Amino acid sequence: MHKMGWQDVIEGRPGDRVLLNGNEAIARGALEAGVRYASSYPGSPSSEIVQTLSKVPDSELYAEWSVNEIVSLEGATAASFAGLRAICVMKADGLNVALDFLTSMNLGGCKGGLVVTVADDPQGHSSVKEYDSRYLAKAAMVPVLEPSTVEEARAMAIAAFNFSEQIKGPVILRSVTRISHSRGLVELGKSVREDKTASLPAGDRFLTKTIFHMKARDRLIKAAGIFEDCGFNYSEGPDKADTAVFCSGTSLLYAREAIETLGLNDEIKLVKVGTTFPLPEKFILSHLRGLKNAIFAEEVRSFIEEGIVLLYARNNLGKICFYGKLSGDVAGVRGPACGEMNVDIMIKALAKVYGIHYEAPGYTPEKTAELSALVPPREYAMCPGCPHRASFWAVKTAIAVDGRNSIVAGDIGCYCLGAWDTGFNLFDTLHCMGAGPGIASGLSKLGRFGLKRPTVTIVGDSTFYHAVIPGLINGQYSGSDYLCVVLDNSVTAMTGHQPHPGSGISVYGRPVNAIKIEDIVRGLGIPCKIVDPYDNFLAAETICAMVREPGIKVLIFRRECALVAARKQRRKRRVYVDQSLCRGDACGCGRFCVSVWGCPGNIWDHKTGKANIDEAVCAGCGVCASLCPAGAIVVEEVE
Amino acid sequence: MNNSEQGYGARLKEEVIDPGFCSVCGACVGFCPYIKTFGERVGVIHDCKVCEGVCYRVCPRSPTQYHVLRQEVFGASEHDPVFGAYKAICFARAGSEHLRSRGQYGGVVTALVTFALKQGIIDGALMTGGNFTKAIPTLVSSVSDALQCAGSKYTSSPTLGLFQEAVKEGYQKIGVVGRPCQITACRKIQKASEISGGKISLVIGLFCMGSLLPEFYSFLKENHLDRYERMDIPKDILFQGAGGDVMIPFEDVRRFIRLSCLSCYDPLSELADVSVGSTEHDPGWNTLIVRTAKGMDMVEKARFTGDIETKAYPPDLLNVLREAVFNRKKRVLECPESMYLDVPPREKDYFLTAGGDA
Ligand SMILES: Cc1cc2nc3c(=O)[nH]c(=O)nc-3n(C[C@H](O)[C@H](O)[C@H](O)COP(=O)(O)OP(=O)(O)OC[C@H]3O[C@@H](n4cnc5c(N)ncnc54)[C@H](O)[C@@H]3O)c2cc1C
Numbered sequence: 001m002h003k004m005g006w007q008d009v010i011e012g013r014p015g016d017r018v019l020l021n022g023n024e025a026i027a028r029g030a031l032e033a034g035v036r037y038a039s040s041y042p043g044s045p046s047s048e049i050v051q052t053l054s055k056v057p058d059s060e061l062y063a064e065w066s067v068n069e070i071v072s073l074e075g076a077t078a079a080s081f082a083g084l085r086a087i088c089v090m091k092a093d094g095l096n097v098a099l100d101f102l103t104s105m106n107l108g109g110c111k112g113g114l115v116v117t118v119a120d121d122p123q124g125h126s127s128v129k130e131y132d133s134r135y136l137a138k139a140a141m142v143p144v145l146e147p148s149t150v151e152e153a154r155a156m157a158i159a160a161f162n163f164s165e166q167i168k169g170p171v172i173l174r175s176v177t178r179i180s181h182s183r184g185l186v187e188l189g190k191s192v193r194e195d196k197t198a199s200l201p202a203g204d205r206f207l208t209k210t211i212f213h214m215k216a217r218d219r220l221i222k223a224a225g226i227f228e229d230c231g232f233n234y235s236e237g238p239d240k241a242d243t244a245v246f247c248s249g250t251s252l253l254y255a256r257e258a259i260e261t262l263g264l265n266d267e268i269k270l271v272k273v274g275t276t277f278p279l280p281e282k283f284i285l286s287h288l289r290g291l292k293n294a295i296f297a298e299e300v301r302s303f304i305e306e307g308i309v310l311l312y313a314r315n316n317l318g319k320i321c322f323y324g325k326l327s328g329d330v331a332g333v334r335g336p337a338c339g340e341m342n343v344d345i346m347i348k349a350l351a352k353v354y355g356i357h358y359e360a361p362g363y364t365p366e367k368t369a370e371l372s373a374l375v376p377p378r379e380y381a382m383c384p385g386c387p388h389r390a391s392f393w394a395v396k397t398a399i400a401v402d403g404r405n406s407i408v409a410g411d412i413g414c415y416c417l418g419a420w421d422t423g424f425n426l427f428d429t430l431h432c433m434g435a436g437p438g439i440a441s442g443l444s445k446l447g448r449f450g451l452k453r454p455t456v457t458i459v460g461d462s463t464f465y466h467a468v469i470p471g472l473i474n475g476q477y478s479g480s481d482y483l484c485v486v487l488d489n490s491v492t493a494m495t496g497h498q499p500h501p502g503s504g505i506s507v508y509g510r511p512v513n514a515i516k517i518e519d520i521v522r523g524l525g526i527p528c529k530i531v532d533p534y535d536n537f538l539a540a541e542t543i544c545a546m547v548r549e550p551g552i553k554v555l556i557f558r559r560e561c562a563l564v565a566a567r568k569q570r571r572k573r574r575v576y577v578d579q580s581l582c583r584g585d586a587c588g589c590g591r592f593c594v595s596v597w598g599c600p601g602n603i604w605d606h607k608t609g610k611a612n613i614d615e616a617v618c619a620g621c622g623v624c625a626s627l628c629p630a631g632a633i634v635v636e637e638v639e
Numbered sequence: 640m641n642n643s644e645q646g647y648g649a650r651l652k653e654e655v656i657d658p659g660f661c662s663v664c665g666a667c668v669g670f671c672p673y674i675k676t677f678g679e680r681v682g683v684i685h686d687c688k689v690c691e692g693v694c695y696r697v698c699p700r701s702p703t704q705y706h707v708l709r710q711e712v713f714g715a716s717e718h719d720p721v722f723g724a725y726k727a728i729c730f731a732r733a734g735s736e737h738l739r740s741r742g743q744y745g746g747v748v749t750a751l752v753t754f755a756l757k758q759g760i761i762d763g764a765l766m767t768g769g770n771f772t773k774a775i776p777t778l779v780s781s782v783s784d785a786l787q788c789a790g791s792k793y794t795s796s797p798t799l800g801l802f803q804e805a806v807k808e809g810y811q812k813i814g815v816v817g818r819p820c821q822i823t824a825c826r827k828i829q830k831a832s833e834i835s836g837g838k839i840s841l842v843i844g845l846f847c848m849g850s851l852l853p854e855f856y857s858f859l860k861e862n863h864l865d866r867y868e869r870m871d872i873p874k875d876i877l878f879q880g881a882g883g884d885v886m887i888p889f890e891d892v893r894r895f896i897r898l899s900c901l902s903c904y905d906p907l908s909e910l911a912d913v914s915v916g917s918t919e920h921d922p923g924w925n926t927l928i929v930r931t932a933k934g935m936d937m938v939e940k941a942r943f944t945g946d947i948e949t950k951a952y953p954p955d956l957l958n959v960l961r962e963a964v965f966n967r968k969k970r971v972l973e974c975p976e977s978m979y980l981d982v983p984p985r986e987k988d989y990f991l992t993a994g995g996d997a
Contacts, residue, residue: 400682544677588690592672629672
């Protein structure tokens with residue numbers, strides 16, 4: 001039988017060549033390095049690392065889904081203080097949350113190898129921003145390693161622990177979506193460290209003090225030295241060339257392919273930088289010397305480009321032309337430094353430097369434009385039966401009926417889609433985790449200056465534990481006036497259904513006491529109601545009533561994520577359209593179920609001119625049935 | 640937004656709801672998924688732009704030509720500019736003592752609905768249950784259900800929002816008890832065949848000088864007035880209960896009167912089959928205005944069976960009523976906010992310049 005990736009990670013033997021995704025490769029690397037503590041707040045595209053490590057018996061490795069990145073990193077660092085190897089995993093945005101601790105801890109440093117794995121998401125495939133975390137690493141004075149392939153991700157993970165112990169400070173391993181979520185063959189190695197004794201002898205103290213700034217600086221100097229001959233920086237192609245492409249991460253592959261496509265293998269040198277901060281200056285200088293053109297290929301912004309141009313400025317190297325994101329020559333359709341890198345961008349950049357006329361095979365730009373126009377626009381979509389759709393409709397309904405044009409402050413999770421068509425364009429603001437309640441609180445203070453619109457904020461359950469609680473406390477203390485709607489689907493859905501403190505399940509899948517959202521809210525003295533959003537009428541009615549109450553109040557829309565419910569294979573309800581009752585286009589609803597409600601389970605039968613249900617897709621929630629004005633949608637319990 | 644790009648939902652929102660002219664009659668609710676009501680507010684959730692604007696057409700505050708509607712309901716019958724078309728005006732009360740004790744005044748409305756149900760004139764009725772601390776739109780089909788709805792709720796129950804439910808449940812002859820705005824809406828609905836408007840077959844109108852915003856409910860709570868059993872507005876506001884009565888000045892609640900009501904030209908439900916109000920004189924009796932042949936027929940029969948009793952209207956009191964209604968209509972015609980109103984010039988003149996001389 002085919003093994004799952006995580007099984008290979010845990011059970012695979014040294015020498016096995018297995019197909020892993022980048023996150024699994026990092027997990028394997030960490031295991032081979034003897035990691036004993038792994039913590040994370042789930043965040044795409046990083047989530048599979050701790051998901052995988054959580055399958056290791058907890059006598060070997062402690063794993064944790066933390067409630068946010070800063071407590072996560074604090075916990076992992078504690079293990080390092082006790083001499084153990086620890087990994088803390090987060091997405092790029094999470095590094096912001098952890099940064100306060102990281103910048104403090106990195107002054108005094110740590111002990112056991114501590115690897116902070118940060119997964120960036122160029123193009124924002126599953127994020128609201130495409131943050132380049134290397135700049136934060138630089139601000140925090142923490143060294144950065146960037147793998148170019150899945151295989152290298154494993155190797156770098158192992159090395160990162162060693163580097164960390166050598167410099168006695170944390171090391172950041174920067175992945176990107178195309179590493180974390182693509183698969184590659186990985187040759188497994190053997191465990192390099194068996195020790196698992198935690199000890200924190202009296203007198204071992206880890207403190208922060210301004211003067212330790214010097215320690216952090218010296219650590220970077222040491223890291224730069226180590227990086228010079230670590231093997232992650234190397235060149236390909238001719239030894240002597242007029243042109244070099246300096247690349248990091250996945251851009252190595254794009255640059256390599258671009259050079260081959262243009263037949264420039266003999267003319268261009270490819271310089272791969274695996275340790276992007278601090279830069280291995282001697283190594284880079286050796287490749288800069290004698291160059292006429294330097295081209296940069298990296299994800300997302302111009303990080304190594306800036307470092308190398310600065311290096312050039314400090315050394316007398318003659319005239320070199322630099323082409324990159326700073327110069328604007330390396331740019332995709334979104335322009336330089338925005339969007340994800342790809343082979344086409346590199347081909348275009350190289351062709352430009354070489355004055356080569358290059359036409360991409362395939363359709364002409366005109367033809368492409370013509371064909372693109374034929375493709376129906378595709379919006380982000382929520383899953384069939386997604387309780388968020390019901391919640392959004394209830395909020396939309398309530399705001400319309402309330403009639404005061406409430407401002408909706410959104411937050412981060414699957415329900416980000418509340419900002420776009422599929423979520424009825426409900427959100428007026430959308431930023432980071434926990435921003436909703438803060439913004440709602442601020443807006444609610446502006447009545448004295450003439451702002452009349454009431455405020456509603458919509459947050460998720462996992463977000464609630466992560467970042468909403470301080471906002472609520474602040475709101476309650478400062479006399480805010482807003483309704484906080486918590487969409488409680490019982491898991492961290494967006495990142496792959498990790499449990500959270502309210503789920504009543506531990507990282508190991510064992511039952512634990514759930515920390516109920518309502519208990520916390522009521523403990524703060526904030527009134528709280530719980531409604532099932534599938535009961536859409538009641539849901540909307542409750543909002544209507546609650547927004548008129550003074551002060552801060554919380555409404556929990558509780559309904560399990562439809563995907564989780566489907567996986568549990570509960571008895572599914574059959575939903576169908578009674579064709580004799582559907583009035584088709586004569587109804588006056590304007591095909592509500594397919595054009596406005598927009599659940600993928602609702603389809604239009606063009607032959608009959610009536611609504612229908614795609615029973616293969618339908619989750620059986622029945623909310624559309626409660627909204628159909630003709631009462632044509634029937635919900636049937638199936639045995 | 641340019642008007643031609645707008646659907647009727649958006650027009651309803653912009654012309655009626657947003658400026659505060661919605662009277663929460665409920666007429667636009669229930670036949671499409673885009674208009675909903677909660678807490679005595681109505682909202683357009685989404686401008687659908689598809690149908691021929693039934694929501695807008697049936698709204699009593701969309702442009703309304705009373706003379707056209709009158710023509711449709713009363714044909715060429717004589718029309719009194721103050722009282723509207725009528726065949727008789729009298730004092731009336733329910734024949735049953737029990738009914739009278741439950742009714743707001745003489746219980747005529749409850750008696751007539753009960754009678755109409757028993758006689759099969761209607762097979763169901765849209766009424767307003769609950770009490771003055773919470774009005775509940777109610778679809779009734781039995782005498783006991785109807786009795787549960789006795790008593791006035793001075794807020795704006797969106798009772799007509801249940802019409803589609805009644806249609807879906809198969810009622811064929813639906814009666815409506817409503818405020819004047821709801822009666823106007825009923826006449827508009829009757830013309831909307833796509834929502835089976837023809838199934839409204841009896842409309843009993845209330846006299847109404849205005850209904851109150853839902854904020855009134857909070858006012859009741861805050862002032863502990865919600866513990867009383869009955870509320871009435873003889874002049875000031877009277878709350879009656881087992882522990883005694885209390886009267887609070889009308890001025891205290893004036894701010895809760897709906898804007899839509901201040902621009903209402905129809906305090907007597909002129910388009911109803913029969914209209915029922917207080918006598919402003921004897922709380923045991925009602926003023927009954929019989930308007931259509933259908934109304935007349937029902938009232939005659941109900942009198943014959945003893946379901947209601949009537950007596951002559953004292954002429955001096957009739958003049959008091961005439962004067963009050965005249966002044967009301969005049970004020971509304973002078974009010975520039977009454978944009979929905981389309982009243983023929985002659986009728987306008989009657990109130991504005993002729994001072995009541997036809
Ligand atoms: C908001 C409002 C304002 C009024 N203002 C006046 C006025 O200024 N002058 C006057 O003479 N009469 C007014 N009335 C009418 C009066 O209060 C009595 O309803 C009427 O005289 C009938 O009395 P009854 O004894 O026959 O009532 P009942 O037999 O008790 O029947 C009352 C009926 O009214 C219906 N009803 C109650 N509340 C509402 C509501 N909010 N919307 C729609 N239907 C409702 C119920 O369905 C019930 O069937 C008003 C009524 C309302 C609801």
